[in-house]
Amino acid sequence: MIPGDPPPYLYRGPSILARFVFFALLSLLLLFVDTRYQHLEKLRAGIAVALYPVQQLARWPRTAAQEIGVYFASKKALERQNTALSLLLLDWGNTAQEAQTAQQENARLRELLQLKAQTSRSTHAVEMLYDTRDPFVQKITIDKGQMHGIKESSAVLDPYGVIGQITHVSLLTSDVTLLVEKNHTTPVQIERTGMRSVLYGMGAGVPMELRFVSPAADVRIGDRLVTSGLGSVYPPGLAVATVTAIDNNTEQSFVHITATPAAGVASSRYLLVVDALTPAPMDSPSAAPSGEGKSNGKSNGSRGKNNGKPSGNRRTS
Amino acid sequence: MKPASLPPRSPPPRFSGPSLQPINPNLLLPPPKLWFITVTLLITLLIDLFPLSDTFAPWRPELVALTLLYWCTWAPRFVGVSTGFLLGLVMDVANGSVLGQHALAYTLLAFGADYFRRRIVSFPMWQQIVFVALLLELCALAVFLVRMMSGGELSSAAYFIVPPLTALLWPLMQFLLQWQQRRAALSEH
Numbered sequence: 001m002i003p004g005d006p007p008p009y010l011y012r013g014p015s016i017l018a019r020f021v022f023f024a025l026l027s028l029l030l031l032f033v034d035t036r037y038q039h040l041e042k043l044r045a046g047i048a049v050a051l052y053p054v055q056q057l058a059r060w061p062r063t064a065a066q067e068i069g070v071y072f073a074s075k076k077a078l079e080r081q082n083t084a085l086s087l088l089l090l091d092w093g094n095t096a097q098e099a100q101t102a103q104q105e106n107a108r109l110r111e112l113l114q115l116k117a118q119t120s121r122s123t124h125a126v127e128m129l130y131d132t133r134d135p136f137v138q139k140i141t142i143d144k145g146q147m148h149g150i151k152e153s154s155a156v157l158d159p160y161g162v163i164g165q166i167t168h169v170s171l172l173t174s175d176v177t178l179l180v181e182k183n184h185t186t187p188v189q190i191e192r193t194g195m196r197s198v199l200y201g202m203g204a205g206v207p208m209e210l211r212f213v214s215p216a217a218d219v220r221i222g223d224r225l226v227t228s229g230l231g232s233v234y235p236p237g238l239a240v241a242t243v244t245a246i247d248n249n250t251e252q253s254f255v256h257i258t259a260t261p262a263a264g265v266a267s268s269r270y271l272l273v274v275d276a277l278t279p280a281p282m283d284s285p286s287a288a289p290s291g292e293g294k295s296n297g298k299s300n301g302s303r304g305k306n307n308g309k310p311s312g313n314r315r316t317s
Numbered sequence: 318m319k320p321a322s323l324p325p326r327s328p329p330p331r332f333s334g335p336s337l338q339p340i341n342p343n344l345l346l347p348p349p350k351l352w353f354i355t356v357t358l359l360i361t362l363l364i365d366l367f368p369l370s371d372t373f374a375p376w377r378p379e380l381v382a383l384t385l386l387y388w389c390t391w392a393p394r395f396v397g398v399s400t401g402f403l404l405g406l407v408m409d410v411a412n413g414s415v416l417g418q419h420a421l422a423y424t425l426l427a428f429g430a431d432y433f434r435r436r437i438v439s440f441p442m443w444q445q446i447v448f449v450a451l452l453l454e455l456c457a458l459a460v461f462l463v464r465m466m467s468g469g470e471l472s473s474a475a476y477f478i479v480p481p482l483t484a485l486l487w488p489l490m491q492f493l494l495q496w497q498q499r500r501a502a503l504s505e506h
Binding site: 048 | 359362363364365366367368375397398399401402405406407410411412413414415416417418420421424425427428431432460463464467471473475476
């Protein structure tokens, strides 16, 4: 007799096979609903809150080890780091001042041209909790959530550029889907020419693909790709990737262009979350008389296909 | 045979000869307690959530699956398909994966464990390890197929190598998870 085996004459509920079929079907249903729709966010957030203390406890040894490491760091190493950081600060302070001047100038020019003023977005500094844990998706978890004002589909940056986008927000943590996630799309433009296109993630370790570029377009190896600001998710002008290869020999109507991400995807510990603008209703042509306004309107129209709801379309497309 | 001719009752013999040896001496242990099962599942979840660097993360053994498999085999009254499903949901949220992915895997695992329960416990250790490896691999394959159908992409070949490696931890797991039962058995005498 196997331990724990009740006598066979006792009623033991539905048979094991029936229970298996029920829960397997329920899992498949969950898989289907979670891939296609957004209805399960509440369930996910609830479980995430319950899981939070366990996660914090699991992280505790590493945090403690880091703190001990900091405590025993040699004075020389700290001084060296301090000097390097001061130099960096000087460099970036200069850049920031220039940027501020440029921003003021820009605002004045916009006023002169009667363009809509660019809204500034709120940012949150966050710390990464976990790397990719699921082998099928490229994701990280950060230590701030709904309680800290993080919103879904905000952009996430590291010092070198965009690393991804918030896809799940729970009370105390959020999940970030990285740019390299397969079929994750990012609206970009080539910094040199201003030509707009869409950058596709192809999975971890595989270069990203710039799609919908005609063979006649002016693209060179080494071109920097920055966010175009279309789709209202990313602020315009953030570094995304660098073009690494151009394959003109395909028989298709588009060139095959690959690019590597600018940000150290999944390697920086501290990150910046930049809130997404809530997509405004499409402006009527009279309200947006400038070229910029029109292109924005156009993008809003195509947004539904490419990048409007990244968390929803990411897996399905 | 007359009852009078039976030898007086004695404690179970030390297993000296091969003919008298039970198939699995663990069968003589008292049943595990629910609190111990819960605590061990929580501890393995805790170990599983311990952050690892990118290099080692794909090689993380599937301890939660192994513990679940163990309890499905040895405590089917407490741990079964529904426990597997719930644990899978928790793992899905912890991993940030699609809801239902681990739930399906663990449901499958729990069912396999329950179905083959009587066979697993009667095997010698090396055969148990092979069996556990097969079960874990089967459930990895199921998740792989489902994810491929919904357009997922596998980033590392480690995914299919980890289950057999995890199965090698089965004897150790068995030793650790019998702690409470061994203690209960000792206090009975």
